[in-house]
Amino acid sequence: MNIHTQSSDPFATRSDLLILMLDTKDNKARISPTIKKFDKVLDGLIGSLISNSDISGNEGEMSLIYTPNLSVKNFYPKKIMILGMGDFSLLSTNNVRNISASLVKKVKKLKVKKVHLLNEKSVYSKKLNLEKFSQSFTEGLILGNYSFDKYKEKANSGNLEKFTFLDSNEQNKKIINRSIKVGSIFANAEILARDLVNEPGNMLSPSDLAQVAVKVSEKHGCKVNILEYNDVKKLGMGAFLGVAKGSDRPLKFIHMTFEGDKSSPENNIWLIGKGITFDSGGISLKPGFGMGKMKGDMGGGAAVIAAMEAISQLKPKINVNVVCAATDNMPSGNAQMPGDIVKAYNGLTIEVDNTDAEGRLTLADAIGYAKDKGASKILDIATLTGAARIAMGDGVSPIFGNDENLINSVINAGSVTGEMIWQLPLDNVTKKQNFSMVADIKNTGGRGGGSTTAAHFISRFAEGVSWAHIDIAATSMLDSDRDWYVAGATGVPTRTLIEFCINL
Numbered sequence: 001m002n003i004h005t006q007s008s009d010p011f012a013t014r015s016d017l018l019i020l021m022l023d024t025k026d027n028k029a030r031i032s033p034t035i036k037k038f039d040k041v042l043d044g045l046i047g048s049l050i051s052n053s054d055i056s057g058n059e060g061e062m063s064l065i066y067t068p069n070l071s072v073k074n075f076y077p078k079k080i081m082i083l084g085m086g087d088f089s090l091l092s093t094n095n096v097r098n099i100s101a102s103l104v105k106k107v108k109k110l111k112v113k114k115v116h117l118l119n120e121k122s123v124y125s126k127k128l129n130l131e132k133f134s135q136s137f138t139e140g141l142i143l144g145n146y147s148f149d150k151y152k153e154k155a156n157s158g159n160l161e162k163f164t165f166l167d168s169n170e171q172n173k174k175i176i177n178r179s180i181k182v183g184s185i186f187a188n189a190e191i192l193a194r195d196l197v198n199e200p201g202n203m204l205s206p207s208d209l210a211q212v213a214v215k216v217s218e219k220h221g222c223k224v225n226i227l228e229y230n231d232v233k234k235l236g237m238g239a240f241l242g243v244a245k246g247s248d249r250p251l252k253f254i255h256m257t258f259e260g261d262k263s264s265p266e267n268n269i270w271l272i273g274k275g276i277t278f279d280s281g282g283i284s285l286k287p288g289f290g291m292g293k294m295k296g297d298m299g300g301g302a303a304v305i306a307a308m309e310a311i312s313q314l315k316p317k318i319n320v321n322v323v324c325a326a327t328d329n330m331p332s333g334n335a336q337m338p339g340d341i342v343k344a345y346n347g348l349t350i351e352v353d354n355t356d357a358e359g360r361l362t363l364a365d366a367i368g369y370a371k372d373k374g375a376s377k378i379l380d381i382a383t384l385t386g387a388a389r390i391a392m393g394d395g396v397s398p399i400f401g402n403d404e405n406l407i408n409s410v411i412n413a414g415s416v417t418g419e420m421i422w423q424l425p426l427d428n429v430t431k432k433q434n435f436s437m438v439a440d441i442k443n444t445g446g447r448g449g450g451s452t453t454a455a456h457f458i459s460r461f462a463e464g465v466s467w468a469h470i471d472i473a474a475t476s477m478l479d480s481d482r483d484w485y486v487a488g489a490t491g492v493p494t495r496t497l498i499e500f501c502i503n504l
């Protein structure tokens, strides 16, 4: 989709669909001077639709008006849409992203190719300036336009080709153009993450995922280093190696670096993503029903690699490292067995009580590696526990950690991007549940607080460094469309990671 700005006269715009934004105050539609002009040429149609309550102006309402034989000279839009925005002065980035995503979903059904949005001065407020308005509008357009149909002979729906912000003020156009750029970088990164999560296991091996990281670095100028089996073995990553044992496809340890503040190496953040390209459970095999969803068990890895794509374009003044220990988790004659004891990179021994609790094992070694390389802050993202859905449903991702400042800045970034994150405590009661009789720690923690015991496990490998962990097991994939998501991969929390890194 091509998104840009233009300053032509709206009546003279040869648009398939011209959109007018409608404001409300106290749940009553308010006709702006711009809409008034259209109302005049339409013989008061808009006004009467409003007074008959056919148009309310409520957030996300879309009313189409066809204008085929209008007897007005030089009026070229083929259709007009009155787009309800709710109360302009209450709009947040999330409202706007939501509205533009529903808009694009509707427009796709209409099979319209060229759409124009007439800007309204009064839509920008102190709360939401033109810059933020245009960025979130752009994000909603791109995210709502997404579909994963590359393996279908016929696509599910049409695609919007061209979207134009109409604004005759040159200064505004500059701001909007800049926001289109930034919004596109944010949204396209999230779409890369969606594509990777939606890609099935046979099409995305650890090597394929590593190739994506290499491509991103070649295109955007960050560095990449792929460690192979022998390197990982030499480093002593026994926990990661144990998980990879059962798979015939070689593991890849992906490490990307963006140097935004070369002269201060301690000004760094490490983003670590779980990278299980397929999680069968291993010898602790999962039940068959729904197992196909485990193609998305590299959602954390996808998010951090995708965030790196955006970060290396937006260039914040900070050194960003991305790590993803990528492997399948498979059963085989050579697979890791329940009861095995492995030695992690940091020297701790782990009793592998359940081979399906594999994510925390790979994260343990990735975090150990990051610490060794001088990480100041670590944020890991993982589709870690089914219990995350039990605790919070699929609209909120739980976050855990040992640094309240770090946790709060991630939560705040998430509230701007609309990717809701909320903290759960690492209490001393659940901490005991990872106790092992035979090793330093066990990779399961019993029935209660499954997401928390997983986080406690990881925390043992992040001691002495500022660390937080987001569990995206529930939010990474959806069963049905919602907001700016379509069923399937959400790409969460890619945009939050970008926002968070920029704010650092």
Ligand code: BES
Binding pocket: 279, 281, 297, 354, 356, 357, 358, 359, 383, 384, 385, 386, 387, 443, 444, 445, 450, 473, 474
């Ligand atoms: N990848 C799964 C978690 C998951 C579940 C992600 C549902 C997405 C949707 C993880 O590796 C896993 O299997 N976790 C187990 C842990 C248990 C064995 C302690 C779980 O949640 O059941």
Ligand code: MN
Binding pocket: 279, 281, 329, 355, 356, 357, 358, 359
């Ligand atoms: Mn598992």
Ligand code: ZN
Binding pocket: 276, 279, 297, 356, 358, 359, 383, 384
């Ligand atoms: Zn898993």
